[in-house]
Amino acid sequence: MTSRPDGPSAAPEWAPEREITEEAAAALVGERFPELRGAAVERLATGWDNTVLLVAGEFAFRFPRRGIAVPGVRREIAALPLLAPRVPLPVPVPRFVGEPSPSFPWPFWGARLLPGRELADVRPPDGDRVRLGGETGAFLRALHDPALAAEAERALPPGALPVDPLRRADPARRAAMAAERLDRLAAAGTWARDPAVERFLAAARGWSAPQGRPVVCHGDLHVRHLLLDGGGRAAGVIDWGDVCLADPAVDLSLAYAGFAGDGRAALLAAYGPVPPDGVRAARVLAVFICAALAEYAASTGRDGLLDEALAGVGRVLAP
Template sequence: MTAPWTPEHEVDAAQAALLIAEQFPALAGQPVVPLATGWDNTVHLVGGQWVFRFPRREIALRLLVHETAVLPRLAGRLPLPIPRPEFLGTPSARFPWPFWGARLLPGVELADTGLPDDQRTHAAVDLGGFLRRLHDPALAVLIATVSPAGVAAAATTTPGDRSPEAGPAVVLPHDPMRRADPGVRGPMARERLAALSAAGLWQPDPAVFRLLDEAEPLGPPDGPPVLVHGDLHQRHLLLAGDGRAAGVIDWGDVCLADPAVDLSLAYGGFAGGARAALLAAYGPVPPERAARARVLAVHLSAVLAEYAHAENRAALLREALAGIGRAAR
């Protein structure tokens, strides 16, 4: 079977350099080196200070529209750094899809830090405050409908740079992948866990299955949605060398949803005193919301583990497997 993260187009450093030089002459001649890959994007570092994201799969094009519309509107409104699109590339004969660039946010993915659970408190407090602001209902009202015109206005205007024409307003979807519904995510988690167990990567944990048994009957949430990152896991929180949170990246799944969608990282990425500190900074989380967040944390961690194993990413595999256990406790 083809892995779901298999690219349909993969831009290497040489092709990225040509595309960037062609559309953004101010960056021509800058060194281009691979930085990261994920399910949806290949990422290159340009000139040591610009990060360019090139879609790998057609499904990511819709996500690109959402993040490039939302991120400029969020700039300056959140207590942690987030990417701000400044170069917007258009489809061409060299590459059929749009792409974009932003200034590099320094930091290391939480998944790659190897930071022990008892040393994650500072990052947890930072993340709790960040999510409290992101989930402010007033912010959802402000951002729910955004126009790409805002992206064009925010783009870099140095000579040679250009932005695509402003299109129609972008209306953010409401939890399009049903991540806040344990009745959907629970069975998906069980399937991933069975595969991990069959591969000898994960020892079945009764606490995990008790969580799924108890939470799956909850069904979809019925409260008012808020603005959410949408795919917040251990790869998308950046940490600085001192263990503080340094930024939140990869906003392609930004949408309106129950806060549980983002709070999943509180349970998959943090435990013990660090999680308590995160939730104290965030505010009260009702038990049903916590259960939804935990189920999603199990599923996301299992997906990350499967991906990490296939891609030979040992640090990510260790973090993802640990996340499954954290989420159930």
């Protein structure tokens, strides 16, 4: 689900301001959408910013857990219908949209459930990620098409897609944040310090952000947001709460966190050339995202995600 790990706070960053229950969700959905009145509701997944519930066994409803997630929910509602027919992997398309009310103060939406399991849950060996890498690269090539960015700017309201609002393509900023998180992981005994990673982050503090023209980016593409089918192929991309215009490096971080060796080569071959400053920014962001996911996983008892996130830190500098 949407990970928004962008700075320390007194409480865990994923602590909800408001948590929806199955009973409350059933009442809200039934009130707004009569065709779903009385449908079964069960918890499907929980992330940093949203709780996802399965309704009637076929619709995934996303309810914000924190006020900071609300702009992203509105971006999803606006942008996903435009993006879905233009990319080669399934993405959720809002079919049911609920506006704020006295019963629930934030917007929420539901779409047909995309079948599949998170890459972080499947955890195929790196050698089995070659075909997946090619499929992911083709998806990102379509998403990052400058023509799609131009169409989105024409079709969506002004400001509907902000330009890198979290400065994820800024390697100097992300390197400092990644180092802080890795220090905490090392102090807790969760991560064994890697001098090569630490030297890389130290050097990155002097790097500038890429200066390419912004394209449509998922904005938070990591191993929880790429779905796989039973055969290990890409089955969909979920959790678009950070969709924005940004340098492609923001999404290409997945090439370094989720793939290595032949898998990464397949992804980049399907995607196309990436300038050196984009590669650097993508690698730095990959370290940051993996460190953030590792902190979250360690604190919430998600051992599989923890293992995948720590493996991702190790992949970043691998050939």
